Amino acid sequence: MEGTVIKQEYDWFDKYNLSVSNIAKHLGLSVPKTRAYMFEIDVWSDPEMYGEKRINSICFKRYTKKALDALKKITAQMTIEKVWEKHKNAVMGKR
Secondary structure (H helix, E strand, C coil): CCCCCCCCCCCHHHHCCECHHHHHHHHCCCHHHHHHHHHHHCHHHCCCCEEEEEECCEEEEEECHHHHHHHHHHHHHCCHHHHHHHHHHHHCCCC
16 A cells, blocks of 8 residues: 555553663662763663653653663773762762
8 A cells, every 4th residue: 555654553661661770780780879870871861761751640760771771881981989979969869
């Protein structure tokens, strides 16, 4: 059929399938140290890495495999000590 568009069903949770604790486990780090690396690469500014979805009063904050891959890369490039010193206040909510 010419000119036909087939719309594929899209499940948001299939793309944004990782929580911060899932990512921390993959990296072998604590959640706060994982978040320090997230601040380093500003994962929240890239919609291909991070998304939020609200269902009624619940807000889901989820990450993609692209975020996990970027975090694996940065953990190989920078020590946790350096990243933690730079971002610990933001991680602990003390900007």
